[in-house]
Amino acid sequence: MAELDTAPQRTREGPQAGGRWVGALTRDRRRLIGWAVVMPLIGGLIVFAVYPFIYLIFLSFSDSNLGTLFRGWVGAEHYTDSIGQAKFTSSLLRSIVFALMTTLASVILGVCVALLIDRAVKGRQILRTLILLPLMTPPITVAVMWQLLLMPKGGWLNSFLMDMALFSQPVSFLGSPTMAFPFVCLADVWQWTPFIALMTYAALQTLPEDIYEAAKLDGASGPAMFWSITLPMLAPALLAIAVLKLVIAFKVFDLVFVLTGGGPGQATTVSSFYIYRVAIQQFDIGAAAAQTLMFAVVVGLVTIPFTTAHDFAEKRLS
Amino acid sequence: MTAVRARRFDGGTWLSEAPVDLWTLARWTGTAAVVLFFIFPMIFMLMVSFKTQPDIASGGFIPEEWFWQNYPDAWNSVAVGTYLRNSIVAAALGALVTLVIAVPATHAIVRYRVGGKFLPAFILATYVAPPIVALFPLFFLLRSIGLVNSLFGMALVYGVMNLPVAFWLLSSFVRRLPEELEDAARIDGAGYGSVLFRITIPLLMPGIISTGIICLILAYNEFLLASFLTRSESTQTLPVGLSLYQGDRQLRYGQMSVASLIGIVPVYLLAMFFQRWLIRGLTAGSSR
Numbered sequence: 001m002a003e004l005d006t007a008p009q010r011t012r013e014g015p016q017a018g019g020r021w022v023g024a025l026t027r028d029r030r031r032l033i034g035w036a037v038v039m040p041l042i043g044g045l046i047v048f049a050v051y052p053f054i055y056l057i058f059l060s061f062s063d064s065n066l067g068t069l070f071r072g073w074v075g076a077e078h079y080t081d082s083i084g085q086a087k088f089t090s091s092l093l094r095s096i097v098f099a100l101m102t103t104l105a106s107v108i109l110g111v112c113v114a115l116l117i118d119r120a121v122k123g124r125q126i127l128r129t130l131i132l133l134p135l136m137t138p139p140i141t142v143a144v145m146w147q148l149l150l151m152p153k154g155g156w157l158n159s160f161l162m163d164m165a166l167f168s169q170p171v172s173f174l175g176s177p178t179m180a181f182p183f184v185c186l187a188d189v190w191q192w193t194p195f196i197a198l199m200t201y202a203a204l205q206t207l208p209e210d211i212y213e214a215a216k217l218d219g220a221s222g223p224a225m226f227w228s229i230t231l232p233m234l235a236p237a238l239l240a241i242a243v244l245k246l247v248i249a250f251k252v253f254d255l256v257f258v259l260t261g262g263g264p265g266q267a268t269t270v271s272s273f274y275i276y277r278v279a280i281q282q283f284d285i286g287a288a289a290a291q292t293l294m295f296a297v298v299v300g301l302v303t304i305p306f307t308t309a310h311d312f313a314e315k316r317l318s
Numbered sequence: 319m320t321a322v323r324a325r326r327f328d329g330g331t332w333l334s335e336a337p338v339d340l341w342t343l344a345r346w347t348g349t350a351a352v353v354l355f356f357i358f359p360m361i362f363m364l365m366v367s368f369k370t371q372p373d374i375a376s377g378g379f380i381p382e383e384w385f386w387q388n389y390p391d392a393w394n395s396v397a398v399g400t401y402l403r404n405s406i407v408a409a410a411l412g413a414l415v416t417l418v419i420a421v422p423a424t425h426a427i428v429r430y431r432v433g434g435k436f437l438p439a440f441i442l443a444t445y446v447a448p449p450i451v452a453l454f455p456l457f458f459l460l461r462s463i464g465l466v467n468s469l470f471g472m473a474l475v476y477g478v479m480n481l482p483v484a485f486w487l488l489s490s491f492v493r494r495l496p497e498e499l500e501d502a503a504r505i506d507g508a509g510y511g512s513v514l515f516r517i518t519i520p521l522l523m524p525g526i527i528s529t530g531i532i533c534l535i536l537a538y539n540e541f542l543l544a545s546f547l548t549r550s551e552s553t554q555t556l557p558v559g560l561s562l563y564q565g566d567r568q569l570r571y572g573q574m575s576v577a578s579l580i581g582i583v584p585v586y587l588l589a590m591f592f593q594r595w596l597i598r599g600l601t602a603g604s605s606r
Binding site: 026029030031033034035037038040041042044045047048049050051052053055056059069112113116119120127128129130131132133134135136137138139140141142144145146148149151153154155156158159190193194195198199201202222247250251253254257258261271272275276279285288289292293295296299300303 | 341345348349352353355356357358359360362363366374375376377378379419420422423424425426427430432433437440441444445446447448449450451452453454455456458459475477478479481482485504510535538539541542556557560561564571574575578581582585586588589590593596597600601
């Protein structure tokens with residue numbers, strides 16, 4: 001507001017007359033105000049991300065439980081113990097498999113759905129609204145829906161398969177060590193495919209039309225155009241979407257909590273759920289902290305190749 | 319009829335010489351299958367909400383007789399109304415906090431390059447860490463300032479939680495604003511504040527609405543933090559309330575379905591009414 005009295009003179013005098021240093025002055029002021037305006041955001045990130053990380057580092061070297069923190073220092077014991085525990089390392093592996101599987105499945109399915117929406121003659125609007133709904137559904141409710149579909153007594157899938165005479169006995173899909181994990185993945189794919197489809201659809205709209213015209217004149221078929229034009233040009237966008245989905249998949253918690261509670265046995269215990277249990281049921285905050293940090297490192301390590309691939313694809317295209 | 323129209327459309331854009339109707343047919347079946355796949359779990363839950371417990375166990379699709387009693391029962395047996403109110407308050411306040419912090423900050427970072435290249439990368443990096451990372455430190459922090467088990471505390475947590483998402487969404491909207499308008503206003507003597515409030519924010523409104531709705535829904539749907547940071551009925555949110563059904567020895571599927579349905583009605587209405595904004599917001603990142 002204080003600039004009000006200086007700036008009009010500047011324009012009247014023209015850019016030459018002292019304009020430069022006034023411009024520099026306002027630019028400095030702007031930077032200052034800019035920093036002031038950004039401070040709350042930085043403060044928020046410090047509270048939500050930086051402080052927890054530092055706090056966890058300290059916790060992870062301490063003997064702490066939910067009641068009393070920092071009862072003593074134990075060095076790297078929590079780290080070495082955790083790495084030695086098959087339950088923890090296998091939960092890490094399960095998180096990785098979950099993230100990769102659901103990302104792969106929902107990206108493939110999402111691209112198909114995006115193409116369907118793109119080619120839909122009518123009802124595109126309705127289609128987009130309908131597939132938006134799974135995405136809006138609270139994950140807890142998604143889990144409830146799939147629980148109802150999959151339960152052994154009265155679940156739809158069981159009645160359907162028995163009506164088709166494929167099964168004679170109801171099967172507990174979520175109680176089976178081999179089938180529980182794929183079904184948890186399926187529920188996740190159900191929720192997130194719409195998101196990927198919408199993003200892919202938006203990316204499709206940015207592709208230039210004339211390449212397709214030219215390819216068609218050369219007699220290229222539909223599938224050929226998809227593999228040699230659409231997919232390569234979509235690659236950077238798809239990889240960016242995949243990174244986002246990977247990150248989201250590592251956060252999965254609600255689905256496991258309701259659908260299987262991590263079971264049967266350890267069959268669906270992903271890391272975030274395992275760590276939660278170590279903290280809540282064994283009250284071992286120190287060990288949970290060490291495991292959380294190792295988990296975060298794993299998330300980073302799995303994500304990096306994808307971001308690198310994304311940068312590479314983007315560079316190649318431009 | 320439809321096949322003919324579909325074919326003409328194809329001829330224009332995609333499958334020039336394809337023997338029609340295999341493709342068209344495949345596409346129609348594909349679309350139907352996709353719609354069915356995404357809608358079916360919701361419909362089934364709706365059906366279960368009208369079934370008696372024995373009817374649920376018998377496993378049909380349509381209720382043998384339409385049983386309405388689950389609705390009043392669910393409303394009376396668990397505090398669905400209170401949970402719903404808590405969810406809406408925490409999510410709406412949270413989204414407000416997010417916007418108040420993120421809108422001016424994103425504008426400054428994108429337009430005036432405050433924080434250079436590091437700050438945007440850093441903001442997005444914080445989103446990568448799973449929320450379990452923040453859970454315990456946040457709990458101890460809130461406990462020390464007396465904000466555990468408080469809706470206000472939850473709103474603050476949600477407000478801060480969604481900052482990276484809001485930054486990511488808003489930045490693509492800010493980037494698309496014409497820079498000339500702000501420059502022109504500045505040459506006419508407008509200060510930082512008046513450029514922001516008179517020019518940038520009005521022009522950014524569609525982006526702000528999109529971002530606000532998405533943050534609202536993310537907060538409304540959140541479970542892990544709420545389950546740990548709220549302990550009593552007066553502050554627990556709907557996802558937490560729903561999870562309590564899982565503790566019952568005999569799961570009341572009918573009532574649980576009712577409570578779930580009540581919980582999704584607000585978000586679905588929001589999705590219907592603000593469909594355009596939502597899609598614009600969700601896709602802002604991929605079409606930059």
